[in-house]
Amino acid sequence: MKVQICGTIILSIFLLLTFNSQLSTASNKWQGVDQTVVEKLAKEHGREARKPLINTNQGDLLLFVFLLAGTAGGFIAGYYWKELIGNKRQKVKDKEYGNL
Amino acid sequence: MKIKSLKLKVFILSLFTASNAHAMHISEGILPLNWAALWFAIAVPFVAWGLYKLKKLSSDDLSFKPLVGLMTAVVFIISCMPIPVPTAGTCSHPTGTGISGTLLGPAISILITAVALLIQALFLAHGGLSTWGADIVSMGVMGSFAGFLTFRVLRSIKVNIAVSGFMAGLLADWATYATTSVELASGIRGDSAFMPLFTKILIAFIPTQLPLGILEGAMTAGMVTLLYKKRPDLLVKMRVLKPEEAI
Numbered sequence: 001m002k003v004q005i006c007g008t009i010i011l012s013i014f015l016l017l018t019f020n021s022q023l024s025t026a027s028n029k030w031q032g033v034d035q036t037v038v039e040k041l042a043k044e045h046g047r048e049a050r051k052p053l054i055n056t057n058q059g060d061l062l063l064f065v066f067l068l069a070g071t072a073g074g075f076i077a078g079y080y081w082k083e084l085i086g087n088k089r090q091k092v093k094d095k096e097y098g099n100l
Numbered sequence: 101m102k103i104k105s106l107k108l109k110v111f112i113l114s115l116f117t118a119s120n121a122h123a124m125h126i127s128e129g130i131l132p133l134n135w136a137a138l139w140f141a142i143a144v145p146f147v148a149w150g151l152y153k154l155k156k157l158s159s160d161d162l163s164f165k166p167l168v169g170l171m172t173a174v175v176f177i178i179s180c181m182p183i184p185v186p187t188a189g190t191c192s193h194p195t196g197t198g199i200s201g202t203l204l205g206p207a208i209s210i211l212i213t214a215v216a217l218l219i220q221a222l223f224l225a226h227g228g229l230s231t232w233g234a235d236i237v238s239m240g241v242m243g244s245f246a247g248f249l250t251f252r253v254l255r256s257i258k259v260n261i262a263v264s265g266f267m268a269g270l271l272a273d274w275a276t277y278a279t280t281s282v283e284l285a286s287g288i289r290g291d292s293a294f295m296p297l298f299t300k301i302l303i304a305f306i307p308t309q310l311p312l313g314i315l316e317g318a319m320t321a322g323m324v325t326l327l328y329k330k331r332p333d334l335l336v337k338m339r340v341l342k343p344e345e346a347i
Contacts, residue, residue: 030184033192034127037304038284041297042130045288050129050228057225065223070177077173083166085330 125179125217125235126280128228131287139283140233143214146241150211157208167334168208171200174323175209176216179239180226183315188307194316197243198272199323202251202265203340206244213240234287238279246275247320251340261328261341262321269320273313277305 039049051057056065131139157164178196185192200209214236220226227235247268254264285298327335332346 029189030191032182033190033305033308034125036190037301037308038126038130038280041284041301041304042288045290045292045297047130047132047288049127052128052221052225053229054222055225056223062225066180069180069219069224073173073177077170077177080166080170080173084170084327084334 125220125227125239126231126283128221128230130228131231131234131283133230135283135287136230136233138233139231139237143233143236143241146207146210147214147236150207150209150214153205153207154211161337164204164334164338167338168204168212171196171204171209172212172215175200175212176219178319179213179216180220180224183312185308185311187311190308192308192312194269194312194319195239195243195273195276196316197239197276198247198269198316198320201244201247201272202268202320202324203327203335203338205338206241206248209244209248210236210240213244234280234283238283239276242279243272243276247272251324255341262325265321265324266317268317268324270313270317272320273309273316277309278302281305 042048056062154168175196178194178199181193182191183193184190197209197213200212204212214232217227217232217235217239221229221232221235250271251264251268254267255261259267281298281301284301285294289297324340328341332341335341336343336346
């Protein structure tokens with residue numbers, strides 16, 4: 001129990017510190033390694049990234065698409081997790097009530 | 101109950117404070133056509149192997165289906181989730197292939213990674229269609245094999261399941277980024293020497309991927325341990341555990 005509480009507190013502090021500093025810093029901070037490493041080095045060697053076939057990287061559209069993808073992915077993960085664990089519980093229940 | 105509710109609140113808070121997403125796979129157009137084609141050619145047999153294995157497993161037994169569904173969603177979410185690394189001041193993502201490679205084996209893990217990468221390249225401006233093959237090889241093939249082999253080797257010498265899971269996740273992450281460095285260095289070097297450029301790229305990844313690899317290790321250890329406690333029968337069926345090791 002104590003370990004769980006400590007874990008939750010540490011996680012909370014980590015998330016708050018991380019995201020707080022993210023909110024308060026300049027826009028060029030927290031860039032992805034695609035920009036700081038991959039694209040930067042590629043550019044130095046004469047290769048530049050092209051626009052993707054379906055360019056969702058326009059304004060807040062990318063945020064929306066990521067939100068949509070995260071929601072869908074989260075629901076799918078949750079559904080299958082329930083299938084995995086729910087089945088086990090059902091099996092135990094069936095065993096208890098003599099259905100198996 | 102209170103702990104669960106607190107964890108949920110922290111998780112929801114983190115979702116609402118998310119910032120702009122950054123693509124972290126090799127972006128569209130970075131690799132020259134010949135190199136992109138080569139990585140495609142390398143990736144195709146592995147994806148075909150994954151399809152064959154999935155078909156074979158489906159015809160034998162459908163009980164592993166929820167695990168495949170769960171892993172596909174996990175790899176998709178994890179590999180497009182930008183995580184800020186305060187020590188480096190940058191963002192990057194874990195790969196998720198340490199978990200999928202360990203639990204499903206490399207073949208199916210490569211297949212689900214290819215699907216996740218395709219969706220990301222098409223709709224999330226994350227990676228690219230021309231670099232799909234290279235991304236499959238680095239994240240799918242190398243990540244899955246590194247996770248799978250590390251876990252199996254450590255388990256064969258009786259290392260604790262959580263430690264084996266941790267090392268599998270850690271090495272899957274690092275193997276992915278080491279392979280990305282090889283792909284990038286070979287593709288963009290032109291007339292320059294390969295090794296100095298490869299070392300330069302690898303070193304540039306270290307401040308971000310070193311801590312993220314540890315995070316990926318912790319995630320993999322958590323997932324493997326959780327399934328070991330909840331569904332040891334499934335882990336036995338997937339040959340992650342021997343029957344006598346199940347609780």
